[in-house]
Each structure stands twice: as C-alpha cells, then as structure tokens.
Amino acid sequence: MLLLNRLVVVSILSLLLATASTVLADPIKPSANLPQSQPWDLAKLSQPPGFTWVDTDSPVRSLTFTGETFEGHPTSVFAYYATPGSVLGDESLDKDLPAVVCIHGGGGTAFREWVELWAKRGYAAIAMDLAGSRPVEGENPHKQDNRTRLPDGGPFHGDEHKFGRIDEEVNQQWPYHAVANAIFAHSLIRSFPEVNKDRTGVTGISWGGYLTCIVAGVDSRFRAAVPVYGCGYLNENSTWLSHFARMTPEQKERWVTLWDPQQYLPAVSMPILFVNGTNDFAYPLDSYMKSYQAVPADVHKQLSITVKMPHGHQAGWNPPQIGHFMDQWLKRGEPLPIVGQPKLDGDQVKLTYDTASVTQAAIHWTVDDNPVNKHDWKTTAATVQVDSILAPAPPKDAKLWFMTVQTEDGSVVSTEMVFTDQS
Structure with a gap:
C-alpha cells in the first residue's frame, strides 16, 4: 500500500512537472517567412534559462543567466533587471507589468540607467551584456575599460568575433550567441510573476x-x-564594407545567409518602429530603407528619421517616440501619428495623416552629390491643417527628401525617404 501511494505521488509530481514545463515553454511559433537556414534551437530558447540573483536589494537588481555553449562550456550572461516597484520602493506596483528587453550596441554592456529609465515608465526591464563581461559597479559604464570579463563569458563583441570567424561552427560566432541571449532574456523576464x-x-x-x-x-x-x-x-552599404571585401564569395554568402537581418525582417509580425538619423555613419539610409521595406506590408511598421541624429547609447534611448510606441502597443497608450506618402502638387507637397495629435511638421531635402550618409540637409517648416500638411516642394535637383511630423511630447514620425536620383 505504501509503495502504491509513493507511485501515485511520483506520478502526480511527474505530471505536474511536465505540465509546468509545457506552460513555461510557451514556445516560439516561427513565421513561415523565417528562413530554414536560421541556426537557433527555438524550443530551447523558449524555455527560461537557469539564473542566479547577484543583487536583490538595490533599486536596480542584477543577475546572471545561463547562455549557450561556447568553446566547450556553458556561458554565463550578466544582466540588470528593474521594475517600477524596485526603483520607486513600492512592491504593490509590480503587478501585470509590460516588459522590455534592452539590447546594447557595439562597445556597450548591460546599462543600469537604461532599465531604470524603463522601470520609471512603468515597465519591467532587462538589459544583458553581450560581450561575456559585466560593468564595474560604481564606474562609468560607457567607458569600455570599466568592464570585468566573466570567467565563463561568451564571445567578445569585436569585429573579429562578428565577421572574422565565419568559417567556424555557428555556435562559436558572436551573432549566434547575441541573438540567443536576447531571446533567453525574453524567456526569463516572461517567467517572472x-x-x-x-x-x-x-x-x-x-x-x-x-x-x-x-x-x-x-x-x-x-x-x-x-x-x-x-x-x-550590411554587405551592400554600411561602415563594415571593408570586412566583406576581405571575405571570399563563399564566406560573404554564408555571413549574409546566417547573420544579416535581411533574412529575418520578412518574418517580423509585431508592430515595429525604425529609428535612425539621416547621416548615420554605420547604417546608411539606402540600407535602412531596404530593411524597412523588407518587413511585410501587412505588418504595422513606422519610421522615425531625424536630421543628423547623433549616434550613441544615450542618444539612442532618449527619443520620446520609442517609449511612445511601446506605450501604444503594450499599455494601450496614445498612438503615434500615421502618415501617408507625400504627394507633389505643383510648388507644394501634401501629406495626409490620421487623427493622432500633430503639433508641427517639416520637409527635409538635400541637393549635393555626397555619399548617402554625408549629405548636407536643409529643412523648411510645414503647415499643419486638420487632416493634411502642406509644405513647399523640394528643389527640382533634390537627391533625397522626406517629411516629419511631431507630437506634443516631442515624438517624431517620418515618411519614407524619397530617392529622386537613382544614378
């Protein structure tokens, strides 16, 4: 009888564990547009990784979680995590929270101030280091010298690790780990109550x-x-063209097939906002517009291009349209304006927009023959009417032009770029 009871208990526990595992998995459902060449184990990435708290007492907490195997050993990934309750000291705020995963750029790390910014906006937020390191506490995290290498960290994020290891196994290359760790961070934050x-x-x-x-x-x-x-x-135009020039045709094809976003943007299904500047040194407008256009037409997609937006982490998380867009889709906040395609009508340009609030607008153009990300841009204010916006037409010799609208909170939405010189 005792043995039977034990068997029943074991069976029930096994069933509960299996059920819990199924619930936690909440598997990624890949788009039909996701290429067969994608190298990640999506069932594995759907599961929350094992993690250990490093600091649970500070307003911005920290943890490490287990990443993919690199050079024969499982990796450890450092991350900051914050909630409205943790930064404001009121645990009652931490219920039914929207959440955001923050992915740093080159030379970056997990940024405490970034997750704090989102937590103060009402989100749970996680930011992980994607270079196998962690920031030194109390030091300026924007200086690369202020990092500590983790003993079991994954690949570094230098150009050698991004481009120079293309002949190695996919799980020994930085893009593989960086994407996996961002998705692991997503699975982890989704598991928090x-x-x-x-x-x-x-x-x-x-x-x-x-x-x-x-x-x-x-x-x-x-x-x-x-x-x-x-x-x-990036292989067509970016600041890394010299890296592709050093590759063999086979290496270049492999890199583009595995790691260029052009393969994955057609699989995007959620609302997406592209934010960039006209003169970005790394990601020029021709490649940027191709990327925007690669997202399916039936997906809600918007652009926010501003003239000579500076390039950097703080400059990259400051634009109010980022939070505005997230609030729209994750908190049912006020939507960003939706603009049409600007239409030339004699000496004027007419732009239609929806009912969202627009406080000002402008038209921007360039006439010089400089490279696409080195143009000298001119701007003229436009007139905002009830259901349309009017602006002076750009000069007939304009090479590129576009329009922007702005809301009361400073959020900027732009039209698609008009390339008039296709030579």
Missing part, C-alpha cells in the same frame, strides 16, 4: 538595433519592436 508575458517588447541600439531586427523576426512572442540605427543589408 510580476510580468504580463503577453505585453513584451524589444529595443536595441546600433548593433543592438541590428540584433533587434533579427530577434523580432525569430521570436514571435514579442508584441512590439524598436530597432535604433541598426539594420540589414
């Missing part, structure tokens, strides 16, 4: 924006995505 797993977003800056473009196509569980600067088609 204070988080509403159906209201999660992802944003990344520079290389983090590049990763956001990939992650948004791979991980269908996100409900909103905002890549900043980063894009695809």
Whole structure:
C-alpha cells in the first residue's frame, strides 16, 4: 500500500512537472517567412534559462543567466533587471507589468540607467551584456575599460568575433550567441510573476538595433519592436564594407545567409518602429530603407528619421517616440501619428495623416552629390491643417527628401525617404 501511494505521488509530481514545463515553454511559433537556414534551437530558447540573483536589494537588481555553449562550456550572461516597484520602493506596483528587453550596441554592456529609465515608465526591464563581461559597479559604464570579463563569458563583441570567424561552427560566432541571449532574456523576464508575458517588447541600439531586427523576426512572442540605427543589408552599404571585401564569395554568402537581418525582417509580425538619423555613419539610409521595406506590408511598421541624429547609447534611448510606441502597443497608450506618402502638387507637397495629435511638421531635402550618409540637409517648416500638411516642394535637383511630423511630447514620425536620383 505504501509503495502504491509513493507511485501515485511520483506520478502526480511527474505530471505536474511536465505540465509546468509545457506552460513555461510557451514556445516560439516561427513565421513561415523565417528562413530554414536560421541556426537557433527555438524550443530551447523558449524555455527560461537557469539564473542566479547577484543583487536583490538595490533599486536596480542584477543577475546572471545561463547562455549557450561556447568553446566547450556553458556561458554565463550578466544582466540588470528593474521594475517600477524596485526603483520607486513600492512592491504593490509590480503587478501585470509590460516588459522590455534592452539590447546594447557595439562597445556597450548591460546599462543600469537604461532599465531604470524603463522601470520609471512603468515597465519591467532587462538589459544583458553581450560581450561575456559585466560593468564595474560604481564606474562609468560607457567607458569600455570599466568592464570585468566573466570567467565563463561568451564571445567578445569585436569585429573579429562578428565577421572574422565565419568559417567556424555557428555556435562559436558572436551573432549566434547575441541573438540567443536576447531571446533567453525574453524567456526569463516572461517567467517572472510580476510580468504580463503577453505585453513584451524589444529595443536595441546600433548593433543592438541590428540584433533587434533579427530577434523580432525569430521570436514571435514579442508584441512590439524598436530597432535604433541598426539594420540589414550590411554587405551592400554600411561602415563594415571593408570586412566583406576581405571575405571570399563563399564566406560573404554564408555571413549574409546566417547573420544579416535581411533574412529575418520578412518574418517580423509585431508592430515595429525604425529609428535612425539621416547621416548615420554605420547604417546608411539606402540600407535602412531596404530593411524597412523588407518587413511585410501587412505588418504595422513606422519610421522615425531625424536630421543628423547623433549616434550613441544615450542618444539612442532618449527619443520620446520609442517609449511612445511601446506605450501604444503594450499599455494601450496614445498612438503615434500615421502618415501617408507625400504627394507633389505643383510648388507644394501634401501629406495626409490620421487623427493622432500633430503639433508641427517639416520637409527635409538635400541637393549635393555626397555619399548617402554625408549629405548636407536643409529643412523648411510645414503647415499643419486638420487632416493634411502642406509644405513647399523640394528643389527640382533634390537627391533625397522626406517629411516629419511631431507630437506634443516631442515624438517624431517620418515618411519614407524619397530617392529622386537613382544614378
């Protein structure tokens, strides 16, 4: 009888564990547009990774979680985590929270101030280091010298690790680990009881924006995505053309097939906002617009291009349209304006927009023959009417032009770039 009872208990426990595992898995459902060449184990990435708290007492907490295997050993990934309750000292705030995964760029790390910014906005937020390191506490995290290498950290994020190891196994290359760790962070934050797993977003800056473009196509569980600067088609135009020039045709094809966002953007299914500047040194407008256009037409996608937006982590997380967009889709906040395509009508341009509040607008153009990311831009204010916006037409010799609208909180939405010189 005792043996029978033990068997019953074991059976019940096994069933409960199996059920819990199934619930926790909440598997990624890959898009039909996701290429067969994608190298990640999506069932594995759907599971929350093992993790250990490093600090649970500070307003911004810290932890490490287990990443993929690198050079024969499992890796450890450092991350900061914050909630409205942790930063404001009121645990009652931590219920049914939307959440955001923050992906740093080249030379970056997990940034405490970034998750704190999101927590103060009402989100749970996680930011992980993608270079096998952690920031030195109390030192300026924006200086690369202020990092400590983890004993079991994954690959570093230098150009050698991004491009120079293309002949190695996929799991020995940085893009593989960076994407996996961003998705692991998503699975982890979704498992926290204070988080509403159906209201999660992802944003990344520079290389983090590049990763956001990939992650948004791979991980269908996100409900909103905002890549900043980063894009695809790096082999066609980017600051890394010299790296591709040193590759053999086979190496270049392999890199583009495995790691360029152009492969994954057609699989994006959640609302996505692309944020960039006209003169970005790394991710120029021609590759950027191709990336935007690679997202399916039936997906809610918007652009926010500003003239000569500076490039950097703080400059990349400051634009108010990022939070505005996340609030729209994760907190049912006020939507960003939706603009049409600007139409030339004699000596004027007419732009239609929806009913969202627009406080000002402008038209921007360039006439010089400089490279696409080195143009000298001119700007003229436009007139905002009830249902349309009027602006003077750009000069007939304009090479590129576009329009922007701005809301009361400073959020900027732009039209698609008009390339008039196709030579």
